[in-house]
Amino acid sequence: MAEENKVKLHGMWASPYVKRVEIALKIKGIPYELVEEDLVNKSQLLLQYNPVHKKVPVLIHNGKSICESLVILEYIDETWKNGPPLLPQDPYKRAKVRFWTSFVEKELLENVLLVVRSEGEAQEKAIKVVFEKLNLLEEGLKDLFQGETHHIDGENMGILDIFLCSLFGAHKAQEEVLGVKFIDPEKFPLLSSWLTASTEVAVVKALQPSHEKLVMVYQFLRQKALQPSAAEVEVKEGVYVSSLSRSSAF
Amino acid sequence: MAEEEVKLFGTWGSPFSRRIEVALKLKGVQYEYIEEDLTNKSPALLNYNPVNKQIPVLVHNGKPVAESFVIMEYIDETWKHNPILPADPYERAMARFWAKYIDEKFWPAAKKTVVAKGEEQKGAIDEIQQQMKNLEGELKEKKFFGGESLGFLDIAANIIIWLVVAQEALGMDQILNEEKLPVLHGWLHRLLDDAVFKECVPPKERHLDFFKVKFGSSIASK
Numbered sequence: 527m528a529e530e531n532k533v534k535l536h537g538m539w540a541s542p543y544v545k546r547v548e549i550a551l552k553i554k555g556i557p558y559e560l561v562e563e564d565l566v567n568k569s570q571l572l573l574q575y576n577p578v579h580k581k582v583p584v585l586i587h588n589g590k591s592i593c594e595s596l597v598i599l600e601y602i603d604e605t606w607k608n609g610p611p612l613l614p615q616d617p618y619k620r621a622k623v624r625f626w627t628s629f630v631e632k633e634l635l636e637n638v639l640l641v642v643r644s645e646g647e648a649q650e651k652a653i654k655v656v657f658e659k660l661n662l663l664e665e666g667l668k669d670l671f672q673g674e675t676h677h678i679d680g681e682n683m684g685i686l687d688i689f690l691c692s693l694f695g696a697h698k699a700q701e702e703v704l705g706v707k708f709i710d711p712e713k714f715p716l717l718s719s720w721l722t723a724s725t726e727v728a729v730v731k732a733l734q735p736s737h738e739k740l741v742m743v744y745q746f747l748r749q750k751a752l753q754p755s756a757a758e759v760e761v762k763e764g765v766y767v768s769s770l771s772r773s774s775a776f
Numbered sequence: 777m778a779e780e781e782v783k784l785f786g787t788w789g790s791p792f793s794r795r796i797e798v799a800l801k802l803k804g805v806q807y808e809y810i811e812e813d814l815t816n817k818s819p820a821l822l823n824y825n826p827v828n829k830q831i832p833v834l835v836h837n838g839k840p841v842a843e844s845f846v847i848m849e850y851i852d853e854t855w856k857h858n859p860i861l862p863a864d865p866y867e868r869a870m871a872r873f874w875a876k877y878i879d880e881k882f883w884p885a886a887k888k889t890v891v892a893k894g895e896e897q898k899g900a901i902d903e904i905q906q907q908m909k910n911l912e913g914e915l916k917e918k919k920f921f922g923g924e925s926l927g928f929l930d931i932a933a934n935i936i937i938w939l940v941v942a943q944e945a946l947g948m949d950q951i952l953n954e955e956k957l958p959v960l961h962g963w964l965h966r967l968l969d970d971a972v973f974k975e976c977v978p979p980k981e982r983h984l985d986f987f988k989v990k991f992g993s994s995i996a997s998k
Contacts, residue, residue: 578877578910587866588866590866592866592869592873593873594872594873594876596872596876597869597872597873597876598869600868600869600872601865601866601868601869604865604868605865617850617853617854618836618839618841618850620849620850620853621841621846621847621849621850624843624845624846624849625827625841625842625843625846628843628845628846629827633828662827665826666827
């Protein structure tokens with residue numbers, strides 16, 4: 527058997543984008559070295575491997591770098607064919623999964639971030655949009671699951687499951703910081719039960735930061751956005767992020 | 777072999793729906809084209825894409841697929857001859873990465889170069905120039921991003937033509953000029969010369985008129 531080339535992942539513990547890649551690597555059983563980046567003081571390697579966006583996650587495999595979490599996930603699925611597939615086989619089912627994954631990324635994530643970063647009337651508006659999008663997703667799930675119970679375990683988590691729990695795995699922390707309950711089982715029964723099942727998967731559970739840490743992350747993102755002074759933020763960011771990193775390991 | 781029914785809902789002026797036309801034509805897939813009036817969307821469109829109610833939508837044997845890159849991947853996986861994406865996973869990742877870059881970074885900045893004024897416009901122009909240099913880095917010596925023939929990224933990059941036409945319509949200096957961006961400039965001309973691709977761009981005069989009407993009043997003074 528040919529020896530697998532070393533896999534490295536440049537990441538940051540609080541990033542949901544990095545989390546997606548870690549879940550995928552673990553589901554496939556791919557050993558990797560995690561390089562923790564200080565996003566205030568990015569490593570030369572990171573800037574070299576992702577000169578265009580200068581962001582995490584970056585996957586290094588066979589000496590080549592791949593960036594953007596969705597692109598990385600598709601790369602992982604196409605390169606390591608031995609582990610459980612991250613996408614279904616059928617082209618039409620694949621198209622549906624890709625469509626909803628794009629929806630979670632562009633329509634849901636963007637608007638949740640808007641809620642985090644705004645207040646007053648702007649925030650009210652953003653919250654309304656998130657609920658509209660969640661409604662659409664709930665409807666979409668009826669079509670996607672087609673009456674079958676979508677059974678999730680370590681064997682059949684796919685890119686949509688991964689994207690969803692990377693965003694709403696932190697829903698309790700989001701609720702605490704924002705005072706809004708997005709994942710309401712009465713409003714969104716399919717979504718709630720799907721999310722619960724996803725976050726119970728051993729691999730996902732092991733990678734999830736503690737509730738306290740997630741609350742700090744969301745509080746930090748909110749403060750940073752609503753903070754008037756940029757200079758103050760930069761200093762605070764360095765101290766805050768480092769202190770978050772140094773606090774108890776998870 | 778069972779009869780295939782392929783329909784494409786699109787608009788003549790949308791780069792996103794034109795992408796699908798290129799993909800289908802490269803594969804030699806017969807399809808019915810339905811021109812949508814976006815101010816008065818058809819019940820069929822709203823039925824096939826209730827989520828974002830947008831074109832393009834591909835309907836294959838009654839089953840709808842939406843979002844241009846999702847549709848392009850579907851087309852490539854369903855009709856396997858004349859592949860649009862390369863075989864190698866790393867090359868595929870590069871095509872997807874740069875296609876995403878074009879829609880998420882290039883397109884918003886491109887729009888700004890046309891509608892913004894003063895410093896904001898200048899900033900957008902500088903940004904676009906850098907982005908196109910980045911794209912040149914991916915193209916290198918190749919005839920097309922896809923190699924000898926058109927591929928996923930060439931199709932995705934069709935949107936560059938929309939910027940070129942808009943700038944021409946508004947009498948602006950071309951950002952994509954031979955002096956500053958020789959590699960991409962050469963690529964663009966090869967693209968517009970390609971037998972399949974050239975059928976899938978809006979008619980020039982109509983496109984110019986469209987931009988003059990849409991952005992004419994917001995031409996920044998020189």
